[in-house]
Amino acid sequence: MDIKLGLMIVGVAYCMVYFFDSFFKSCAHYPYIKFLEGTGLKIGLFNLQWTTTAFNRSLLRFGNIRSNTKFLKVWFSIGLIASLILLPIAILLLIYSLVQNFVSSNENNLITPVIPGINLPASEILFYSATLIICSVLHELGHALAAVKEDVQVLNIGVTVFYILPVAYVNLNSENLKSIDPWKRLKILTAGIWHNLLLSFVCYLAYLSLPAILSIAFNTGKGVAIYEASKMSPLIGLKGLEIGDMITKINDCEVKTENTWVDCLHSVNKMNGMCFDPDAVRELDETSILRHLSSGLVECCEETKKGNVCFEFVDKDGSILELPSHVCLPAKTIMSKSEYYCSKIDHKCPKGSHCFIPQLNGSHLFKIRALNKPNIFYMGLTDDFLRTLRVSPYIPKFYFKTPVFAETIRKMLEYITIISLGLAIINVVPCFYMDGQHIISTLLYLSLSKSMNGDRLLLLSSMICLIFTALLIVHCVLTMWPFIF
Structure with a gap:
């Protein structure tokens, strides 16, 4: 199915679901309202939200096991150190990327927003969606486990789907969070960033090791295999190339x-x-x-x-x-x-x-x-090959006729490595609605609470977040401008 047609079908489905949701609510349809309350489902225009407390008991049980308690203490202490080291690096990366927009081409910008269909192939939107759910679930799991470890109540967890892009979240008791020791609070606030960093690192190692891992079923270094081709490619067809063909030489190269x-x-x-x-x-x-x-x-x-x-x-x-x-x-x-x-x-x-x-x-x-x-x-033209064919270094040995399986795993590892690292960097920057907003507020409290009152600390924290939020927005606009206009 064409990706545009698929997105249109999803849009029509959203409109129908939203219409019936509004209709049943306007009629005060009791069974339907009870169904929404029981499942934790909320339906909006082009978005769905689901919340649950079903995992709260499991999180408490896991966090309160004695052996796990010791492990989690060390685990999130390392995460705190790693996140605090990342904080100044992320700020410098943001400033450097912003400056790059003015002095050179932004094609190789270190921090680039990703929008499917604009600077990300629409055909890869499923990889993007799957990566978002994996990265956000592990991010929020970090917050939840750290909260359980520090005796902060987990109210619920959930997932919000914006059109087809899913994002997980966890709601904590804000009063509990504010009342605990600032260093413990920082462990909770940086836990998600730590999980994203570690996930990116593990997936990168898996990406580098993939040829060895898949060596049972695929050869590498012996040519490339065609695994995808444009419908309009002049190279595909009778007496031409086919999906699965393994190319070993072009002219004398x-x-x-x-x-x-x-x-x-x-x-x-x-x-x-x-x-x-x-x-x-x-x-x-x-x-x-x-x-x-x-x-x-x-x-x-x-x-x-x-x-x-x-x-x-x-x-x-x-x-x-x-x-x-x-x-x-x-x-x-x-x-x-x-x-x-x-x-x-x-x-x-x-x-x-x-x-x-x-x-x-x-x-x-x-x-x-x-x-x-x-x-x-x-x-x-040379571009006929580069623009209409996609090749893989994985040559099937047996069972697999094409390298689609290997390429799917490799593509998934690429996405998780890049996006998980990107989420860690963006989340640690002191911007509104990011973890960095609360991290910088807690750090300012630890360092300046003896010389400044609460209102001034809040004002200073807000000013810092306002500056970096503005920098991030300007950078995103400048980066995406050539793609949109």
Whole structure:
């Protein structure tokens, strides 16, 4: 199903559910109201909220086990230290990222907001949604466990879904939280950040170890496999590439990983000539009248010869030409006879062959070698490969026909690593509605309570949060502006 159609169906479903919810409430339909109260469900326009106390007893039981109590004390103490170290780093990263918007391109900005369909492929919205729920659940679990450890009441936990983006939350007794020792309060406030940091670190290690973990079912370093292609890709189809094809070579460049795949494609831009045997050239030559084009190139093939390409003969040493300056050759046939490649600048070929440059305006000739398939020949742009094909370094050994399984795991680990770390950084910055707002307030109380009264501390804390909230908003607007307008 197309992602846009799916989102439209979700939107229509939301409208229908919201209509019936409003209708039953306006009629004071008792069974329906009792159902909402019993399930903790709240229905809004394009959002759903669910709260429950069902996990409170389990959290209390886990937190009060003696062995767990000692572990949690050390666990959240480490989390407090890690979060306090992250605080100044996160502030510097925010300021640096904001400055980057004015001095350079924001393509590689360290802190970038992510919006599906704008700077995140809409096709990956399920990865994004799943990552949000995993990261937010573990974040809020940290707050809940730390609260139980410090005898702060957990009122309830829940999940809010904004359209299709889920976010977990936990409600604590604010009076209990304010009344405990400030250092204990900081452990609760930083627990979610600590969990996000640790989750990001663990997933990053898993990402690095994934080739070894999946080595039972997948090879790596032996080529790339096509696992996704655009419907409009000119490379997919009869006598072309297919999903699952394993590519090992492009022209004379060995493809072993994703990086070498990109390097090999770009190398065709430089080494765009081929070395041909003179006898084969004479045998296949179908040259017609030479025509000089406005692009500066020369056309020597008849328009009816669709599979032919005009090649320019590049003399190796400036001596008398052994062949015509331009020859018209059937591209597929002559490419199948060539194993060596050259360029107009460096046109060295093996003894007995000469360098020929195809007269193509921006296009190139590609010879693609795929495992267990004949060579595939293609005339077109490098971007046709980069924009319409997605490849994986995971080559299936058995059972799996395509690398979709491996790529799904890898993509999920990538998302969790980046987004979980991003949530930790943003949450620790002193901004309104973030953990950093309460962290900075508690830190100011610990350091300045003897010299300043409560009202001044609150004012100072609010001013700091206002400044960094404004900086974050300005940065987000500047970063997203090129994508939206």
